[in-house]
Amino acid sequence: xxxxxxxxxxxxxxxxxxxxxxxxxxxxxxxxxxxxxxxxxxxxxxxxxxxxxxxxxxxxxxxxxxxxxxxxxxxxxxxxxxxxxxxxxxxxxxxxxxxxxxxxxxxxxxxxxxxxxxxxxxxxxxxxxxxxxxxxxxxxxxxxxxxxxxxxxxxxxxxxxxxxxxxxxxxxxxxxxxxxxxxxxxxxxxxxxxxxxxxxxxxxxxxxxxxxxxxx
Numbered sequence: 001x002x003x004x005x006x007x008x009x010x011x012x013x014x015x016x017x018x019x020x021x022x023x024x025x026x027x028x029x030x031x032x033x034x035x036x037x038x039x040x041x042x043x044x045x046x047x048x049x050x051x052x053x054x055x056x057x058x059x060x061x062x063x064x065x066x067x068x069x070x071x072x073x074x075x076x077x078x079x080x081x082x083x084x085x086x087x088x089x090x091x092x093x094x095x096x097x098x099x100x101x102x103x104x105x106x107x108x109x110x111x112x113x114x115x116x117x118x119x120x121x122x123x124x125x126x127x128x129x130x131x132x133x134x135x136x137x138x139x140x141x142x143x144x145x146x147x148x149x150x151x152x153x154x155x156x157x158x159x160x161x162x163x164x165x166x167x168x169x170x171x172x173x174x175x176x177x178x179x180x181x182x183x184x185x186x187x188x189x190x191x192x193x194x195x196x197x198x199x200x201x202x203x204x205x206x207x208x209x210x211x212x213x214x215x216x
């Protein structure tokens with residue numbers, strides 16, 4: 001069933017953009033509340049990148065009328081668990097191909113909140129090997145206490161069902177147990193830029209900007 005998400009529509013789009021440069025991807029990782037979305041928004045303003053939030057795509061699919069995976073996604077998010085990789089990759093892949101079909105110059109992507117565990121990483125390698133180039137990982141490092149405080153403050157206006165202390169504690173544990181080992185794997189290959197995300201938005205972005213200017 002999940003395999004159908006990677007079926008005809010996505011394959012058709014891929015054929016239409018097969019002559020275009022492969023997507024150039026930066027994985028953006030960090031704990032909940034580390035400021036990944038905020039920094040991605042600033043990168044989009046300053047550079048020719050498209051921001052794809054795995055979490056936002058999943059929440060949109062959860063709320064889409066007629067989605068056969070909406071309830072499944074909802075249950076995973078509420079429990080602070082990681083959604084099956086086939087669903088997440090299909091949404092990311094569809095978004096990238098649609099973006100590149102509309103504008104052939106937009107082949108640089110920030111993928112925010114993915115890969116979140118070994119299954120995500122293996123799924124990416126399985127489905128996207130040869131179809132996209134991962135340049136490096138931006139790792140926004142922040143203490144658990146700061147992350148929780150930021151998310152609780154955000155929850156006052158975000159309307160997100162997972163911005164509450166119970167869900168946050170589960171999400172933090174999932175991040176520590178599942179995502180940090182992925183970051184460490186990339187660090188061993190020299191493909192991680194670690195940024196102190198406990199500082200102000202502008203201070204953090206100054207470091208991000210310097211990294212991107214160096215890499216472009």
